[in-house]
Amino acid sequence: MKKIYSFKESYVFSNILKKGREILEKNGYRFLRLPSFDTDTLKRKFISVLNTRDDEVIFLRSDFTYQIIKHFDALSDIDLPLRIYYEGSLFDPDFEDFEIYQIGFELIGVEDIEGDFEIIYCLYEIFKSININDFILVISNPSFIEKVISARNIDRNKVENLLKKKNIGRLRKEFGNGSFIEKLIFMQGKREIIDEALCEFPEGEEELIKINKLIDKLEQNNISHYIIDLSDIKRLPYYNGITFEIFMENSGYAVASGGRYDGIYREGIPATGGAVYVDNIIKLMK
Amino acid sequence: MKLTCALPKGRLFEESVNLLIGKGILRERIEEGRKLVIEKGNLRMILAKPFDVPVYVEEGVADIGIVGRDVLLEKKPRVYEFGDLGIGKCTIVVAGKEADREKYKTSPYIRVATKYPNLTKSFFEKKNVKASIIHLNGSVELAPILGLSDYIVDLVQTGRTLRENNLAIIEEIGESTGVLIGNRVSFIAKREFIVDIIHKLFSI
Numbered sequence: 001m002k003k004i005y006s007f008k009e010s011y012v013f014s015n016i017l018k019k020g021r022e023i024l025e026k027n028g029y030r031f032l033r034l035p036s037f038d039t040d041t042l043k044r045k046f047i048s049v050l051n052t053r054d055d056e057v058i059f060l061r062s063d064f065t066y067q068i069i070k071h072f073d074a075l076s077d078i079d080l081p082l083r084i085y086y087e088g089s090l091f092d093p094d095f096e097d098f099e100i101y102q103i104g105f106e107l108i109g110v111e112d113i114e115g116d117f118e119i120i121y122c123l124y125e126i127f128k129s130i131n132i133n134d135f136i137l138v139i140s141n142p143s144f145i146e147k148v149i150s151a152r153n154i155d156r157n158k159v160e161n162l163l164k165k166k167n168i169g170r171l172r173k174e175f176g177n178g179s180f181i182e183k184l185i186f187m188q189g190k191r192e193i194i195d196e197a198l199c200e201f202p203e204g205e206e207e208l209i210k211i212n213k214l215i216d217k218l219e220q221n222n223i224s225h226y227i228i229d230l231s232d233i234k235r236l237p238y239y240n241g242i243t244f245e246i247f248m249e250n251s252g253y254a255v256a257s258g259g260r261y262d263g264i265y266r267e268g269i270p271a272t273g274g275a276v277y278v279d280n281i282i283k284l285m286k
Numbered sequence: 287m288k289l290t291c292a293l294p295k296g297r298l299f300e301e302s303v304n305l306l307i308g309k310g311i312l313r314e315r316i317e318e319g320r321k322l323v324i325e326k327g328n329l330r331m332i333l334a335k336p337f338d339v340p341v342y343v344e345e346g347v348a349d350i351g352i353v354g355r356d357v358l359l360e361k362k363p364r365v366y367e368f369g370d371l372g373i374g375k376c377t378i379v380v381a382g383k384e385a386d387r388e389k390y391k392t393s394p395y396i397r398v399a400t401k402y403p404n405l406t407k408s409f410f411e412k413k414n415v416k417a418s419i420i421h422l423n424g425s426v427e428l429a430p431i432l433g434l435s436d437y438i439v440d441l442v443q444t445g446r447t448l449r450e451n452n453l454a455i456i457e458e459i460g461e462s463t464g465v466l467i468g469n470r471v472s473f474i475a476k477r478e479f480i481v482d483i484i485h486k487l488f489s490i
Contacts, residue, residue: 136474166473169369169466169488177489188477227474247471250346252364 080109399429
């Protein structure tokens with residue numbers, strides 16, 4: 001079970017939330033209070049609770065996005081763009097302590113690079129405000145890899161786990177030395193990796209151009225500690241554009257992440273979002 | 287820049303060192319002794335208990351590590367698994383007394399002692415067999431002999447320890463060999479170094 005934080009840790013925890021709220025509100029995001037319980041979930045794994053009052057099974061929320069979809073569905077008239085933020089614990093049996101606290105935000109109605117940049121820049125401001133400057137921003141576009149795989153008529157399920165685990169040993173056995181999958185696994189770097197990918201995988205041009213434009217925008221705003229990882233496949237099934245994760249050195253888990261999921265709220269409506277994993281930051285600040 | 291590699295003490299240690307030397311990654315032999323951190327050139331090696339290797343790698347204390355597949359199946363760490371190294375080949379098995387072989391097929395409920403509670407739970411759940419798992423840290427073979435459990439789930443290399451304790455393999459669960467694992471952030475931050483090691487270890 002989750003340990004109780006010390007006063008010092010709790011102070012750091014509340015400070016991250018305070019700074020996060022300040023920055024998001026300054027950028028026009030409005031707080032939305034979301035319930036801890038759900039009657040449905042997008043995720044396969046969840047923690048259920050028997051509601052003894054009504055004799056029904058309910059779930060501890062495992063994803064905020066599903067709750068926001070329901071909120072959005074209930075609104076008949078919406079002024080776009082819509083900027084929302086929320087905070088609280090997510091519950092999942094796979095989490096180390098069953099729950100993880102996050103402050104998350106969604107930008108609904110802003111297309112492509114403008115939206116992606118805004119989300120990343122808000123995260124950048126939040127991390128700067130809590131004096132974390134040595135993070136690594138990893139930018140991906142899982143739609144790129146989807147296009148590369150579908151252009152080659154390969155069983156996606158067969159390669160998905162091998163790509164996720166970067167299992168080069170098995171991939172070499174299956175596809176031989178120097179296969180396209182092997183090239184994909186090692187596609188990480190700065191902007192030059194985009195040129196390399198364009199030569200190798202022209203079918204992914206549209207997705208690569210999106211990354212290139214985002215990098216232009218990040219560099220114009222002095223964000224240079226990024227790495228492009230073209231080997232990343234979808235972490236969540238609804239991602240369909242640029243995704244990103246923020247890591248601190250000497251750790252193995254993200255302290256923030258997010259991505260684009262156009263059309264999830266309503267057909268034709270672009271959307272992107274991000275979240276800061278407050279518990280993971282506390283763990284790494286020790 | 288230094289690269290930290292976690293190596294498992296015990297069964298896999300000797301073969302891991304031989305492999306690293308054979309592939310030109312490690313220049314000199316290192317011995318398993320009391321020293322737990324050994325530096326050789328730009329490689330820093332942490333000698334850890336097999337079950338702790340993925341913990342060091344997941345938490346970023348080590349950039350890469352070598353660990354048995356059995357440990358990965360048990361702990362399911364959030365690390366990259368670059369591939370099987372083909373060393374330390376063993377089999378994960380269900381074993382028990384020869385006299386209990388038939389009971390294994392017909393019993394709806396069994397007691398199983400093991401060092402691998404998660405792996406064992408998931409194996410029997412898939413078979414729809416209700417198993418009470420007894421978590422032990424070593425000498426698992428004692429459990430059926432002394433009546434603590436009906437069966438054990440353990441790693442077997444030659445089967446000699448089982449035979450010496452009058453136990454037999456009842457069912458094979460899977461194969462386990464040494465696997466090269468890597469930290470997700472190190473793969474980005476120390477990419478050149480790690481990619482070079484991967485190429486050396488998995489060249490066909």
